[in-house]
Amino acid sequence: MFRKRKELVGVDVGSYAVKMVQLTEGKSRYRLENLGMALLPYEAVSDGRIAKPDLVADVLRKLSKNLKIKPGPIAASVSGFEVMIKKIEMPTMAEQELSARLRQEIAQYVPYQLDEVNVDYEILDVSKSRAKFMDVLIVAAKKEAVSAYVGMLRTAGFDPVVVDVDYFALSNAFEATYGVFPEENIVLMDIGASKTTMTIVQAGRPLFTRDLTFGGHSITHRIATEFQTSMENAERIKLGLGSENVDRVLLEKAFVETLAEWGTDVRRALDFFFSHFPEAKLHKIFLSGGSAKLPGLGKFLEAELGIPTEVCNPLQHVEVDAGRFDPAYLEQIGHQMTIGLGLALRRAGDK
Numbered sequence: 001m002f003r004k005r006k007e008l009v010g011v012d013v014g015s016y017a018v019k020m021v022q023l024t025e026g027k028s029r030y031r032l033e034n035l036g037m038a039l040l041p042y043e044a045v046s047d048g049r050i051a052k053p054d055l056v057a058d059v060l061r062k063l064s065k066n067l068k069i070k071p072g073p074i075a076a077s078v079s080g081f082e083v084m085i086k087k088i089e090m091p092t093m094a095e096q097e098l099s100a101r102l103r104q105e106i107a108q109y110v111p112y113q114l115d116e117v118n119v120d121y122e123i124l125d126v127s128k129s130r131a132k133f134m135d136v137l138i139v140a141a142k143k144e145a146v147s148a149y150v151g152m153l154r155t156a157g158f159d160p161v162v163v164d165v166d167y168f169a170l171s172n173a174f175e176a177t178y179g180v181f182p183e184e185n186i187v188l189m190d191i192g193a194s195k196t197t198m199t200i201v202q203a204g205r206p207l208f209t210r211d212l213t214f215g216g217h218s219i220t221h222r223i224a225t226e227f228q229t230s231m232e233n234a235e236r237i238k239l240g241l242g243s244e245n246v247d248r249v250l251l252e253k254a255f256v257e258t259l260a261e262w263g264t265d266v267r268r269a270l271d272f273f274f275s276h277f278p279e280a281k282l283h284k285i286f287l288s289g290g291s292a293k294l295p296g297l298g299k300f301l302e303a304e305l306g307i308p309t310e311v312c313n314p315l316q317h318v319e320v321d322a323g324r325f326d327p328a329y330l331e332q333i334g335h336q337m338t339i340g341l342g343l344a345l346r347r348a349g350d351k
Contacts, residue, residue: 012342016193071157169342
């Protein structure tokens with residue numbers, strides 16, 4: 001009668017790599033069944049959009065084959081400037097009535113033509129600012145972008161039964177790892193290759209979301225320019241591979257100047273947050289994503305923003321068979337698997 005909802009493979013497609021995470025639910029915590037990642041060619045994803053879907057689908061197929069994950073139902077996510085999230089206040093009413101009301105009034109909240117977007121919502125809580133009102137979270141995603149993404153996943157042989165949003169996958173992974181902080185505002189930043197997903201969560205709920213236009217490729221581009229070399233070689237230099245004869249002063253300059261630009265973008269986003277929540281305090285920043293462990297990044301953000309900062313590893317509270325997974329490897333890549341793990345927490349039938 002009470003059947004367990006089907007577990008899904010989390011599939012995270014970034015600009016730099018694709019990742020897969022598979023979990024099973026145990027009595028006290030989740031158990032890691034499978035995970036892996038595969039790099040994408042530079043031309044596969046451009047400006048956050050999949051430029052060559054057949055190429056990405058082929059990488060996904062090869063990764064799933066290597067991991068011995070059979071093509072089937074998955075949870076994936078969309079992000080970027082094709083997605084809009086907005087929290088609004090509505091008079092307290094039943095969900096069926098709210099659904100009808102939103103259909104009538106949604107145009108004033110969504111900056112797109114309504115026939116161009118998929119819209120969903122979730123009732124968050126009773127409003128703290130007005131009696132007899134409730135907070136409602138609206139999510140709108142461009143139909144064209146979602147359709148193209150789903151089409152690519154199906155070309156790879158997968159069935160995306162849940163299409164989430166990066167912000168929510170990020171906060172779900174954090175909550176599963178660290179729990180809920182009822183009295184604190186936590187900044188989550190997933191720093192990818194071409195963009196950074198930022199969400200501020202309060203008591204497990206997204207309070208503020210923003211996509212920032214920087215990522216690991218920013219440093220790679222600067223290194224390529226400074227050293228007049230290819231992007232591929234610049235990436236190797238950035239990662240410290242074969243960089244023994246590199247001008248260390250020039251390399252440090254590339255890092256420092258890029259991080260300064262990142263700091264400006266983060267501060268601008270936080271200033272916007274404080275303009276809406278002037279009394280709020282930010283208690284901690286958790287970094288994830290492929291560029292989270294860039295040398296000096298955490299200390300730089302702490303000094304620049306005055307907020308304690310650490311790298312998030314969502315695998316640290318997952319049950320792991322050390323005979324199957326090398327703990328050192330999991331420690332090395334854990335921060336890159338945050339969104340993938342958040343997706344793997346989803347179940348078929350979830351809203």
